Amino acid sequence: MSQTIKIPITQGLLSGRTLKIFIPILFAALFFVVQAPKGLEVEAWKLFGIFAGTILMLMLQGLPEASAIFVGVSAAGLLVVPIKDVLVGYTDTTVWLIVVAIMMSLGFRKSGLAKRIGLILINAFGKSSLGLGYVLGVTDLMLATTIPGAPARVGGLVYPLAQGIFEVVGSKPHENPRRLGAYLTVLLYMMDMVAGSLFLTGMGPNLLSIKFAAQILGVKVSWGLWIVAAVPGFLLLILIPYIVYKMYPPELTLVNEVREMASEKLKTLGSTTKKEIVGGVTFLLCLILWATSSITQIDTTLVAFLGVTIMLLTDVIQWKDIADSKETWGILIWFGGIIGLSSALDKLGFFRWLTVVMKDVLPQGIGTFTTFVIIALLAIIPHYVFPSLLGYVATFAPVIFSFVAVTGAPKYPATFLVAFLMVISSTLTHYGNGLGPLLMGTGYVEKIAWWKIGFTVTTLATIVYLTIGLAYWKVIGLW
Known part of the structure; x- marks a missing residue:
């Protein structure tokens, strides 16, 4: 009697991972056989295909982010443009600001501060x-001032503090989760997305947004200008804990034993160490220099380099710490690659062509406030289908900024509206940012509760920026 031999699909050519890699490559290849649209150079069309295929690979997650970008950079250099035109992203000061900020954050973490x-x-x-x-x-x-990664910031530092609290009050994922763990878990995610939007160095994609805005709209955003523009967002940090407290209340209201736990742990840590003092002073110095860069004319990237230099000289961190940081080098590869690909597209006139196309299809006479509402919705709604904040910003920021250019909407308010809401809209789902799966995986929060709270937070942020934000930006002269 014959037997049917079943071969697991994960061992065959059509495994899930293989498909997730093959589909983006096939998608990019289509741009090499389909004729370029009228008015767009063939090279720009092909390069856009590689760019789009790379973003699709990020979305499908067949490869890690850095690996996907590496594939895209290699393909662009091999098939379309000189490799130096793509590698220009790795010489960009914006890229190095985020990379060196991560290096500096290692000292903040390692010192115990x-x-x-x-x-x-x-x-x-x-x-x-x-x-x-x-x-x-x-x-x-x-932490968001210098640590541009939510998983590192919350997953590596803040959430472990919260888990210590859960242990003290007896709140476990499958035993009394609503006692306290569920509330603080979902709250930390919501708060972190807002906190990450308030500083230029709070999220890597923030710098990607301003890079696209510079290429398409010609705006220039410094670290200091970003935080000045983000002032209305601090209102969200005041409101969100209370709103989540009402929507998803913990069973415990008073937790005096937690203070006792913190006091005991502080005693265990002992007195403040030299490394903590040096790390803290360096941190404050960098913040001051970043905030006053428009006055001192000291480049913000240079400030970050100086901060790391001080930490290396004082042994707060060692080169081995930097060399062992996978996060640092991963971000260098994907961020520099994305910037390089977008710079090559800009050089070939792709974004100018996109602006012309959008101008031809959009109706005339759209009011300014209506335009801002449309911009906000464009920055928010598509996030439901993106599991990667990087992929989301890389895909939609150029489109939205091209829309801004066509409509003639005030450039700076539009830039900040897009940049802030693209990050904050990560709250809509539990997969909108890399931190989401990490916290959702703890088992404290039900998905429906997460999505309801996230929708509320995103809606609140949109209302705040479309009302208080626009008025505030008008007062400070951004439009």
Whole structure:
């Protein structure tokens, strides 16, 4: 009797991973056989195909982000443009600002300063569940100034503090999750997306947004200007803990035992170390120089380099720490590659062509406020289908900024509206940013609750920026 031999699909040519790699390559290849649209150079059309295929590979997650970008850069250099035109992204100061900021954050983490600050805040203000929400949010906010990755910031530093709190109050994923763990878990994600939007170095894609805005709209955004423009967003940090507290209330309201836990851990840490002091002073110095760069004329990237130099000279961090940081080199590859590909597209006139096309198809006479509403919706709604914030910004930011160019909407308010909401809209789902799966995977929060809260947070942010934000930007002279 014959037997049917079943071959697992994961071992065959059509495995899930293989398809996730093959489909983007096939998609990019179509641009080499389909005729370029009228008015667009053939090279620009082919390069856009490679760019789009690379973004699709990011979305499907057949390869890690850095690997997908490496494939795209290699294909562009081999098939369309000189490799030097793509590698220009790795000489961009914007790329190095984010990379060196991550290096500097290693000192913040390794010295133990971040943990000490968190414990001090918990000991001082952690009297209630709501108070703990604000304390952890403020801790995350401080880290967002120099740590541009949500998984590293919350997953590596803030959430471990929260998990210590859960242990003290007996709140586990499958045993009393609503006692406190569920509230703080979902709150931390919501707060982190807002915190990451408030600083240019808060999220890697923030710098990608301003790079696209510079290429398409001609705007120039410094670290200081970004934080000045983001002032209305700080209102969100005040409102969100209370809103989540009402929507998804913890069973515990008073948590005095948590303060006792923090006090004991502070005693265990002992007195402040030399490395913590040096790390803290360096951190404050960099913040001051970043905020005053328009006055001092000291480049923000140079400031980051100086910060890391101080930490290396004082042994706060060692080169081995930097060399071992996969996050640092991964971001260098994907960020520099994306910037390089977009720069090559810009050089070939792709974004100018896209602006002309959009101008031909859009109706005339759209009011300014209506235009801003459309811009906000374009920055938010597509995020539902993107599991990667990087892929989302790389895909839609050029399109939205081209729309801004066509409509004649005020450039700076539109730039900030897009940049802020693209990050904050990560709250819509539990997969909108790399931190989401990490926190969702703890098992504390139900998906439906997460999505409801995320929709509320995104809606609130949109309303704040379309009302208070636009008025504020008008007052400070951005339009």
